[in-house]
Amino acid sequence: MSLQVPRDGLTQKLQRLSQSQQSIESVSSFCIFYSKDARGVVQIWEQEFYKAQPERKLALLYLANHILQEGRKKGMVFQEEFFKVLPKSIHHMAKHSDDKAKRSLTRIVTVWEERRVFGNRHIKSFRDALGLPASAAAAADAKPAAAAAAELSGRATAAAFRRTYG
Numbered sequence: 156m157s158l159q160v161p162r163d164g165l166t167q168k169l170q171r172l173s174q175s176q177q178s179i180e181s182v183s184s185f186c187i188f189y190s191k192d193a194r195g196v197v198q199i200w201e202q203e204f205y206k207a208q209p210e211r212k213l214a215l216l217y218l219a220n221h222i223l224q225e226g227r228k229k230g231m232v233f234q235e236e237f238f239k240v241l242p243k244s245i246h247h248m249a250k251h252s253d254d255k256a257k258r259s260l261t262r263i264v265t266v267w268e269e270r271r272v273f274g275n276r277h278i279k280s281f282r283d284a285l286g287l288p289a290s291a292a293a294a295a296d297a298k299p300a301a302a303a304a305a306e307l308s309g310r311a312t313a314a315a316f317r318r319t320y321g
Contacts, residue, residue, distance in 0.1 A: 160189035160196050169203040174214045183221040193232040196222075201240045205247070212248050213256055220263050223272050238277055246284035260285055 168182045186196045204215045219237055226233040245264070249257055264281045267273050273281070279289055 158189060158191055160186070160192045160199065162195070162199060165189075165196065165199050166203065169200065169215065169218075172211065172214050172218060174210075174217060179214070179218050179221050182218055183225055186218075186222050187226050187229060187233075190226060190229040190232055193226075193236045197233070197236040197240060201244065204240075204244055209248075209252055209256065212252075213259055216244070216248070216260065216263055220266065220272075223267070224270065227272070234273060234277075238273065242280045242284045245281055249285050257285070261287065 165185070168185060172178055172182055186200075189196055200215065200219065204212055207215060219241065222233050223237060245260060249260055252260070264278065264285065264287075267281070268275075268278045282289060
């Protein structure tokens with residue numbers, strides 16, 4: 156039987172969460188311990204997110220960031236579950252936040268893109284939620300499949316030519 160996250164315990168931790176690194180790391184470790192119940196963790200996170208005041212919403216997004224990056228060691232379960240709620244959460248926060256918070260949101264999404272926490276399709280949905288244009292990396296991935304295949308074929312042909320003829 157898999158371990159279920161204690162609802163009341165996590166709710167209390169999320170309600171006491173601050174933006175300090177120690178607070179975020181502590182709650183993140185607690186959540187990751189319950190990775191087999193990632194769905195339950197994310198459901199509770201989402202409920203607390205919508206109840207929270209704007210400054211705590213940012214702390215909750217920092218927490219999600221930490222869980223996503225540290226939780227990758229346990230697999231993709233947190234990415235899958237958080238992707239179900241993050242676009243809407245990011246859009247909500249962007250709509251109801253000041254410019255400073257929006258810059259922080261943009262930075263989080265940029266970190267996810269740079270560190271490949273999510274794929275380009277997911278990053279695009281986050282950027283859309285923030286009202287940002289597609290990133291350069293996502294635009295590069297949007298190359299037509301035929302052009303990408305031709306480029307690969309050309310490289311393979313050139314490599315084979317160099318091996319054969321020095």
